[in-house]
Every structure is written in C-alpha cells, then in structure tokens.
Amino acid sequence: MPKSRRNKVVALTKTEKKGKDAKSILFEKVRKAADANTHCYVISVSNMRNSMLKAMRMGLKDADGTTFFFGNNKVTAKALGGPEREHEYKDGLRFVGQALKGDVGLCFSGMDVDQIRDSFSKYVVMDFARNGVVATHTVTLPAGPVMRRVEAAEIDTIDESLAPSYLSESKDEIMAFPNNMETQLRGLGMPTLLKGGVIVLMRDFTICTEGQQLTPAQAQLLKHFNLKMAKFNVRIIGHWTEAAGYENVDGAMDGGDEKAEDMEDDE
Structure with missing residues (x-):
C-alpha cells in the first residue's frame, strides 16, 4: 500500500530531554x-x-x-x-x-x-499572593455596597485601624466594583447580589484568615480588592x-x- 501523502501534524512543543x-x-x-x-x-x-x-x-x-x-x-x-x-x-x-x-x-x-x-x-x-501562600492578615469585608481600593496597596503598610477590611475611609482611595463583576465575585464565594446596579454584600464576609493557606479563589479576591500580601x-x-x-x-x-x-x- 503506498505511503500516505497527507500532511502530518508535528508537535512544535516537543523538546529533547536534557540528559547527562x-x-x-x-x-x-x-x-x-x-x-x-x-x-x-x-x-x-x-x-x-x-x-x-x-x-x-x-x-x-x-x-x-x-x-x-x-x-x-x-x-x-x-x-x-x-x-x-x-x-x-x-x-x-x-x-x-x-x-x-x-x-x-x-x-x-x-x-x-x-x-x-x-x-x-x-x-x-x-506582590499579590498566589494559591498556597499563608495569609499574613485576616481580611473581613462588611455587609453593604462592595468597595475596593483604587490603587494596589501593601497590606503590611496599611494602618491597622482600617482592619479588618483594610479599606480606606477616604472616598478618593476607594471605588465600587462595576456591576458586571457581580457574577464573578459570587462565583469566588462572596454572598453578593445586585441592587439598583450596585453590588451588595449580603453579610460580613471573610476573604482570608491569618495563618491559613490561600485558596485560588481567595488569592483572586485579594487581587480584585488590590491588597498585596506576598x-x-x-x-x-x-x-x-x-x-x-x-x-x-x-x-x-x-x-x-x-x-x-x-x-x-x-x-
């Protein structure tokens, strides 16, 4: 039987072992x-x-x-x-x-x-913490409209009086999430819903607990809230x-x- 002339797929990702x-x-x-x-x-x-x-x-x-x-x-x-x-x-x-x-x-x-x-x-x-990193702080968000920091902040440098949410009291330093992120935040474990186009947290929610390893969802939430922990x-x-x-x-x-x-x- 003659050899097929059809094009063959060649894996470009294949590499040779480094060996001895x-x-x-x-x-x-x-x-x-x-x-x-x-x-x-x-x-x-x-x-x-x-x-x-x-x-x-x-x-x-x-x-x-x-x-x-x-x-x-x-x-x-x-x-x-x-x-x-x-x-x-x-x-x-x-x-x-x-x-x-x-x-x-x-x-x-x-x-x-x-x-x-x-x-x-x-x-x-x-930098932003990744999955598996041990949390250095407990971060708990209050019920109500969901706010985040405008700029990324190193959590070690934030005034402890702003704990447990570590959100600034200055309106110039925080902002609301866009309403199209509600589904994503809820998918990451936050008990949220939309009210009048505003994402609202139905109850206090703890993103992470000091001393415990971060899950992928927790690491992603810390990044969304602009909190650097690593x-x-x-x-x-x-x-x-x-x-x-x-x-x-x-x-x-x-x-x-x-x-x-x-x-x-x-x-």
Whole structure:
C-alpha cells in the first residue's frame, strides 16, 4: 500500500530531554563557581517571582559576579563532593550539600554575610499572593455596597485601624466594583447580589484568615480588592567559607552530623 501523502501534524512543543550532558554542564558550573568565589550561601526564596529572581541574578552578577543555582539539588550536591569527607570538593562543602533539601538553592559570591544580606534587601518586593501562600492578615469585608481600593496597596503598610477590611475611609482611595463583576465575585464565594446596579454584600464576609493557606479563589479576591500580601525575599539558610567551614544561619536545622541522602544520579 503506498505511503500516505497527507500532511502530518508535528508537535512544535516537543523538546529533547536534557540528559547527562546538561547534568555535566551544571556539575562543572558549580565547581567553577566554588573556585571563583570565597563565600557560598544556601538560600530560600519566599514567594518566588521569576521576574524578580532574574533581576536579582543580573544585578548581583554585574556587581560582584555572584552566581545562583536552583532546581537540581541532587546534581548540585554531588558537584560539591557528596556526603563523605574524603570526596568533598573543598573542606566543609559536604555540609552545604546536606543542606540542599527541599525548596532551596545555592548562591556563590565574593560578598560576606552582611554585604549579601544588604544586597538581598534591595530586591524585597510586595506582590499579590498566589494559591498556597499563608495569609499574613485576616481580611473581613462588611455587609453593604462592595468597595475596593483604587490603587494596589501593601497590606503590611496599611494602618491597622482600617482592619479588618483594610479599606480606606477616604472616598478618593476607594471605588465600587462595576456591576458586571457581580457574577464573578459570587462565583469566588462572596454572598453578593445586585441592587439598583450596585453590588451588595449580603453579610460580613471573610476573604482570608491569618495563618491559613490561600485558596485560588481567595488569592483572586485579594487581587480584585488590590491588597498585596506576598513578599518576595531571600533568606540565608547556611553559609560556607573555605577558611571557616559551614555554619547554619537563621535557625536552620543543623545538618553537620547528619548523613546526607544518596547523591547518585538516576540512570
């Protein structure tokens, strides 16, 4: 039977796996960074924003040659030498590898702790919270016409006397929702209805509760009300220098005497 001449659909999204070549490149980059820098930091990024992370990478790289590694802690830890002292790339780096557990990354830099903290502080930014973020405040809206802030506001900077709704008393800073959003607000869980073209909340409604993780609907409501609750910032978990070795920072768990996880790559 002759081969079909019909056009075939080709998936342009198909990409090749990175494989061992990419791991080898990462392996070499980590060791090169360890050779080029006097300090290594294990860091944790809260409320990750790719745009902010990119800005921080570029800013600190241009200023001091600071390098970041995120994403493949298993390969990164192996590049540092693994859990055994006789295999570590430099004295004390095995403890850095043991600290690479969970959502953390590495930062190699020529800056000491005070300098790197000062640099990180320049990239602290408030943004709208996303699904899964722990609420820092309880926000409760009063029954009646539904109002929102005209401009986005960082909830940490709002006068606590305006709690629990955090809506300003100034008419210049708040406005009503357009009536065509009533269905959307009701779909997000708010007990609303339209009265004379005005969206009205039938009873007091709590958007979120302090200490609880936000649902997708709660995160969307906070954005609708122009309340920023998430802070992008970088916290130092551990610090290593070739002269002083590794130390835990900011109350991180001590991994010095713990046996590291198996660092062998999957075949």
